[in-house]
Amino acid sequence: MAIEIVECQEFSEISIRLSSLMRNGEIQIDPRIAAKGYLSTAFRRGQVVLRTTKFVGLIPLTPEISVRVVPRAPISNLSYMLARSQKAPTAIAGFARGYNSRFVRADNVERLFGQTLADQCAALCVRGLIKRYERPEMKIPWRGRFLAAETVRRHASRGVRYRHEFDQSVLTDRTIDNFALKEALGLVLNWYQRNERGSPVLLHTRRALAAFENIPSWRFSHEELLRKLGILLSAQSNIRPDYAEALWSAYAVLDGAIPDLNSRGSLRLDSLIVDVSEIFEAYLRRELSMRLANDGYRVFDGWKRPHPFFADGGAYSVHPDMIIERDGSPVAVLDAKYKPDVSEQDRYEVLSFMDVLGVQIGGFVCPVADAEESRVMGTTSSGKRLSNLRVDLAADDTQAEIDRFAENVRRMIAERHEFV
DSSP: OOOOOEETTTTEEEEEGGGGGTTTTTEEOOOOHTTTEEEEEETTEEEEEEOOOOOEEEEEESSSSSEEEOOOOOTTTHHHHHHTTOOOOOEEEEEEEEEEEEEEEOSSSHHHHHHHHHHHHHHHHHHOOOOEOOOOSOOOOTOSSHHHHHHHHHTTTTTTOOOOOEEEEEEESSSSSHHHHHHHHHHHHHHHHHOOTTTTHOOOOOOHTTTTSSSOOOOOOOHHHHHHHHHHHGGGGGGGGGGGGHHHHHHHHHHHHEEEEOOOHHHHHEEEEEHHHHHHHHHHHHHHHHGGGTEEEEEEEETTEEEEETTTOOEEOOOOOOOOOOOEEEOOOOOOOOOSSOOHHHHHHHHHHHHTTTEEEEEEEEEEETTOOOEEEOOOOOOOOEEEEEEEETTTHHHHHHHHHHHHHHHHTTTTTTOO
8 A cells, every 4th residue: 555645844734634643443553653753743624734854754553654854955965964963863674765876974863773684584494595596616526506608708708719618507596695684684783782682672672683593604804795785786787675674774774774755756665753952952962062172162962061040059960961161160151052043041041041141152053044154143231242153054164154153253252253
């Protein structure tokens, strides 16, 4: 059955007919979605009104209906931002979407695709591991399939007319397909043993690996395995249909990379749901920290270093997105806002951050919208200066754009009015 896909932008509303969500007289939405806050729900005139939030990606509602949420900003570099931020998106296991076969290196890929890879390998092993005719490393007399034509052509091309030799191929399950799946499962197993020993994925991966116990470990380089797997995947007609998705998952794990999130394609992998506001914040903080280090500044995450709101302590604390320090003392705060402009409440919030940290310089970082440029917003009667710095998320040269952002932060700290 074809899946109906409704497309919309983040922070917008869509209406879904109530009957399409009903099962046995009850509304049934995929439980992985209902409890995560990816969509907010309301009822209006016999329809379910869904409001998208800060998450983008392909979000399944039921087996028949999904919502594709696209970023409202033209984020052409989302995959790159995701990889650089070191934040992991949410993988909806067992629910695939189409990607282009372009990948960006990222951390924790084993956690993203581990469960699905284990499930896919367990499913394909029911039919049995694939076998192909392969040339053996050591030729075995009178065994295998003699390839006379291939032998004659090879020697004829070298001017050899007669030679008592035949190429052989042997039917074996020691194929690139199986080597790649076993190696990828091994990486997933090692990752969970190091990081999440209590996860049920660990047991699922061990069970899947058991089906490959007769496949020896790959004895050549990791790069050679990736190269051969890439060649196999490029010739899709040579892949057994039930192996296809498992091999792409294995490729992602082996390469330590995620697919291009910005475009659609024929590559089937788990649907990745991305909290763009979180990625935006983490990406800017990490890149700014690297660029300001040579100037003697350090950039901290306020959620990891909260400051008490009241001087005498208490339960309240503030958590700026970016605290900029020099010689151990705060000099400025920045709050990342993934929206066109900041609100009055946002201004009060950052002013409270500045008051708690005892700094006079602060502001916001927002995506470029409607050709808005970085600017000084104003100075309060107590001397606190607020700025709004802009970052173009669709820039062709991401490095140059982040360098420009870092330079504007330097100018903000130096209380210069002109931004680049």
